[in-house]
Amino acid sequence: MRLTIVTDAWHPQVNGVVRSIENTNAELAKMGVTVSMITPASFKSVPMPTYPEIRLSLTGPGRVAGVIKRSKPDLIHIATEGPLGLLARRWCVKNQVAFSTSYHTRFPEYVAARLPIPLSWLYAYVRWFHRAGGACMVATESLKRELNAKKIGNLRLWSRGIDTQLFHPQPQDEKPFGLPRPIFMTVGRIAVEKNLPAFLDLDLPGSKVVIGDGPDRAELSARYPDVLFTGVKHGADLASAYAQADVFVFPSKTDTFGNTILEALASGVPVAAYPVTGPIDIVTNPGAGSLNDDLRTACLSALSCSREDARELAETFSWPMATKQFLDNVIEAKAQGKRRSLMRRRSQKNAMI
Structure with missing residues (x-):
């Protein structure tokens, strides 16, 4: 089986979309699926204004069509709503080729935070983009309910693993990073949508640590000189850093899941977050973390949570199970495409009678 994945989010970006695709690809290989990637690395690209880590591909429909054809896919998955995703969608619709999509990030909110575009217009685009596919994958039940209310439709669950x-x-x-305990830590992109000031402004005992990089790092590190900004960490270095935290703080209100929540829980670190999509779907054991509309209250409460409960909760998430969900969804999207084609042919035939 050959699967082509089209994504505007790829290396050198460090984010949940990239990590989710990477881990899924590793499991797909074990299942005997051959994956071809179409990413900005395949084309000339330019930095996205206000967010240079994101590369915008400079290409046309003909080149994207050629890459898709050469990959000879049995299945197609479009992971993002950016330029490459848009061109791949165009080719699939034009050629009546079934495809699946995924809603990784709150695309309308992220764009509206940077450009003066009404949310209603952006959600209209998201509906148009995803409803053409046979399945739109979302990470959580709460996000599925939210998007159903916005009439996006074709929604199927695709969880994540760790x-x-x-x-x-x-x-x-005793003093990790040379700092006094307790250590309140967050990990991720340092950008406006992550709502970091909500954490950095809190009056908390001990120390605050931010791991990651992004367009707001210079401004925030200057604004909060008492906070340790370590930059990006990877692999064992990142895992070791997580394990030193007493509480993992997740201040975002716009993430659709929160892979870093799972990484913290697996490291035995209780989580403090707002009760929003992502945290409410993951932190289902009150012993593993605290969710509260008052983030300071959540942070202080999480200090009393169980590191054992945090680890136990993380162990319920598995990449093999999540990848089976993903593959089942892609296969169902193709079947849905065949059903749509059959209905179109029947409708055309009836119109001719």
Whole structure:
């Protein structure tokens, strides 16, 4: 079986979309699926204004069509709503080729935070984009309900997993990073949509640590000189850093899941977050974290949560199970496409009678 995945989010970006696709691809390979990637790395690209880490591909429909044809896919998945996703969608619709999509990020909110475009217009675009596919994958039940209310439709669940061998509880230093405990940590892109000031402004005991990079890092590190900004960490270095935290703080209100929540839980670190999509779907055991509209209250409450409960909760998430969900959805999207084609042919035939 050959699967082509089209995504505007790819290396050198470090985010949940990229990590989710990478981990899914690794599991798909074990299942005997051959995956071809169409990413900005295949074309000339330019930095996105206000967010240079994101590359916008400079290409046309003919080149994207050629790459798709050469990959000879049995199945097509379009992961993002950006330029490449748009061109791939155009080719699929024109040639009546079934495809699936995924809603990784709150695209309308992210664009509206940077450009003066009404949310209603952006959600109209999202509906138009995703409803053409046979299945639009979302990470959580709460997001599925939300998007159903916005009439996006064709929604199917695709959860996420965690590498519990890489991310695991480790011995804790008395003064990690040379800082006094408790350590309140967050990990991720340092950008406006992550709502970091909601965490950095809190009056908390001990120390605050931010791991990651992004367009707002210079401004926030200057604004909060008492906070340690470490930059990006990867692999075992990142896992070791997680394990030193006493509480993982997730201040975002716009993420659709929160892979970093799973990484923290797997490291035995209780989570503090707002009760919004993502955290409410993951932190289902009150012993593993605290959700509260008052983030400071959540942080202080999480100090009393169980590191064992956090780890146990993380172990319920698996990449093999999540990847089976993904593949089932892509296959169902193709079947849905065949049903649509059959209905169109019947409708055309009836119109001729």
